[in-house]
Amino acid sequence: MDSGVEKDGWLLSGNEAVAQGAYEAGLKFASAYPGTPSSEILEYLAQFDEVDCQWSVNEKVAYEVALSAAIGGIRSLYASKHVGVNVAADPLMTSAYVGVNAGFVAVSCDDPNMHSSQNEQDNRFYALMAKIPLIEPSSPGEAKEFIKKAFIISERFDTPVLFRMTTRISHSKEVVKFNTRRDVGPREFKIDIKKYVMVPRNAYLRHIILEERLQRLEKFSNRTSLNKIEWGKKSLGIIASGVTYLYAKEMYPDASFLKLGFSFPLPAEKIKFFSSKVRALFVIEELEPFLEMQIKSLGIKIKAKHRSFRIGELRPEYIPEIIKGKSKKEISEKARKPLMCPGCPHRPVFWVLKKLKATVAGDIGCYTLGASSPLSTLHSCLCMGSGVTFQEGFRHALKDGKIVGVIGDSTFIHSGITGLINSAYNKVKGVIIILDNRTTAMTGLQDHPGTGRTLKGDRTNHLDLEKLCLACGADTVDVIDPYEVKELENILRKRLAEDSLSVIITRRECILLSKHRNNPPKYLKENCNRCGMCLMIDCPALTQDEEGYIVLNENLCTGCNLCVEVCKFQALIKNAG
Numbered sequence: 155m156d157s158g159v160e161k162d163g164w165l166l167s168g169n170e171a172v173a174q175g176a177y178e179a180g181l182k183f184a185s186a187y188p189g190t191p192s193s194e195i196l197e198y199l200a201q202f203d204e205v206d207c208q209w210s211v212n213e214k215v216a217y218e219v220a221l222s223a224a225i226g227g228i229r230s231l232y233a234s235k236h237v238g239v240n241v242a243a244d245p246l247m248t249s250a251y252v253g254v255n256a257g258f259v260a261v262s263c264d265d266p267n268m269h270s271s272q273n274e275q276d277n278r279f280y281a282l283m284a285k286i287p288l289i290e291p292s293s294p295g296e297a298k299e300f301i302k303k304a305f306i307i308s309e310r311f312d313t314p315v316l317f318r319m320t321t322r323i324s325h326s327k328e329v330v331k332f333n334t335r336r337d338v339g340p341r342e343f344k345i346d347i348k349k350y351v352m353v354p355r356n357a358y359l360r361h362i363i364l365e366e367r368l369q370r371l372e373k374f375s376n377r378t379s380l381n382k383i384e385w386g387k388k389s390l391g392i393i394a395s396g397v398t399y400l401y402a403k404e405m406y407p408d409a410s411f412l413k414l415g416f417s418f419p420l421p422a423e424k425i426k427f428f429s430s431k432v433r434a435l436f437v438i439e440e441l442e443p444f445l446e447m448q449i450k451s452l453g454i455k456i457k458a459k460h461r462s463f464r465i466g467e468l469r470p471e472y473i474p475e476i477i478k479g480k481s482k483k484e485i486s487e488k489a490r491k492p493l494m495c496p497g498c499p500h501r502p503v504f505w506v507l508k509k510l511k512a513t514v515a516g517d518i519g520c521y522t523l524g525a526s527s528p529l530s531t532l533h534s535c536l537c538m539g540s541g542v543t544f545q546e547g548f549r550h551a552l553k554d555g556k557i558v559g560v561i562g563d564s565t566f567i568h569s570g571i572t573g574l575i576n577s578a579y580n581k582v583k584g585v586i587i588i589l590d591n592r593t594t595a596m597t598g599l600q601d602h603p604g605t606g607r608t609l610k611g612d613r614t615n616h617l618d619l620e621k622l623c624l625a626c627g628a629d630t631v632d633v634i635d636p637y638e639v640k641e642l643e644n645i646l647r648k649r650l651a652e653d654s655l656s657v658i659i660t661r662r663e664c665i666l667l668s669k670h671r672n673n674p675p676k677y678l679k680e681n682c683n684r685c686g687m688c689l690m691i692d693c694p695a696l697t698q699d700e701e702g703y704i705v706l707n708e709n710l711c712t713g714c715n716l717c718v719e720v721c722k723f724q725a726l727i728k729n730a731g
């Protein structure tokens with residue numbers, strides 16, 4: 155833990171505060187698959203001997219393991235980013251029917267503005283759809299306290315609880331007081347087939363119980379201090395939850411507020427009461443009109459925010475515009491172009507794919523950066539696992555034979571395996587490259603079954619990707635060091651020419667883990683004809699001066715020598731020393 159000590163507490167991020175609060179609540183088990191902005195929750199929990207926690211292979215598995223640990227009798231937690239909940243949606247939906255036993259909280263960290271995500275869906279709707287309570291803290295301090303309440307609510311109502319964070323709460327820091335851990339003993343697990351075996355008749359009966367539970371939860375929502383009225387001037391009343399409450403408070407400190415910490419089921423009576431006392435009523439919320447739609451359905455008249463505010467993060471300065479009924483004026487910001495690191499083992503793969511003019515079905519990981527120019531050699535990216543399935547779909551549709559699917563090692567284990575089995579089963583040919591950098595680099599270098607280490611740093615079974623791919627039905631599996639560019643090109647040409655389903659594993663440790671450092675190539679200016687070819691590999695260590703000659707930043711260069719491979723004029727040559 156790298157938080158600084160303060161006089162009366164510790165400086166914790168929202169994610170660390172969730173973990174600390176869950177620990178203090180007597181948490182005994184936690185599981186997750188990494189994903190920004192959620193990953194630090196499990197990383198923080200890993201320090202506690204009392205908490206058994208794991209990186210699961212994907213979110214569905216994480217959800218099922220944590221839920222069943224709670225059913226078995228110990229307080230448990232699931233965490234993921236918002237899109238991770240999509241992967242866990244199957245067990246999530248039915249978990250409301252079976253209930254829990256010991257407390258179970260599912261933490262969803264949403265990412266408005268897509269700081270590091272492929273979409274910005276509003277996961278509050280999962281609570282509505284799954285019919286489970288929704289808790290939304292506004293700050294790290296609240297996150298720590300609210301998660302404790304979430305466990306109590308989960309046990310009291312025998313339900314999973316959705317705990318929704320957003321990037322700004324997950325990653326902002328606040329001084330938070332620590333409390334001692336409650337020792338919550340295990341609850342007895344009683345065999346109860348009607349409750350835990352969801353065949354149609356049992357599920358029907360459980361659905362009746364679920365509806366009754368929702369009514370009790372709504373009554374609770376009206377009573378709980380998580381939903382509180384703060385009276386100010388009655389001329390303006392604002393209903394808000396999560397971080398937007400703080401933004402609205404900053405912009406309108408004198409207004410009256412109904413702050414919703416327990417935002418599903420809504421406190422209908424409290425909302426009706428609040429709305430009857432204020433002259434103008436506004437709902438301030440980020441992304442979708444989740445509260446607005448439900449409040450309108452209570453028969454309360456509120457002005458809808460303009461659709462443009464459904465996109466991107468809400469900024470405090472947008473709130474007066476929303477209140478005036480205006481549309482969003484986009485604030486254009488210059489974004490830094492994301493780049494693969496110098497020495498990234500993914501770069502040579504994209505260089506070769508570019509050279510071969512391949513159509514590349516991409517996936518999510520550091521290698522998605524293969525799409526940015528000048529490499530521009532990743533042509534689709536939808537969700538985790540789609541590098542394998544899109545190569546199959548493209549192959550069904552396109553005549554061009556040079557179709558390649560690319561996927562990282564962590565992503566392949568998460569959801570690429572089933573796609574590969576599908577291709578093999580349906581006799582689809584093609585080439586899949588697994589970019590095996592021995593880590594989950596994109597989200598902060600987390601371990602996975604292919605690394606042979608657990609979240610707690612212990613050695614464990616090491617998943618053999620070669621054997622796995624053969625067992626899935628691949629005809630051939632080649633393992634190659636991507637720094638061996640010529641060999642990589644040869645093998646790729648060979649496999650593309652064959653009528654088979656082949657997997658090429660490009661294996662080299664992520665440069666951020668690697669001890670492979672420096673020894674930059676030599677630049678011989680006299681040989682350089684300023685063609686700019688070496689710049690096409692998009693390496694941050696190479697730039698051009700005003701006359702077009704190359705400037706090699708030796709501090710950034712890791713000595714991977716891809717630029718040496720690319721240069722046709724021996725202007726960049728290997729440094730023997």
Ligand SMILES: Cc1ncc(C[n+]2csc(CCOP(=O)(O)OP(=O)(O)O)c2C)c(N)n1
Nearest residue numbers: 189238518519520562563564565594595596
């Ligand atoms: C369903 C889902 N879960 C988690 C994530 C977050 N995420 C993005 S890429 C990635 C994995 C990256 O690891 P790997 O495939 O090994 O590629 P690397 O970044 O190491 O190159 C993860 C976990 C996501 N985008 N979607």
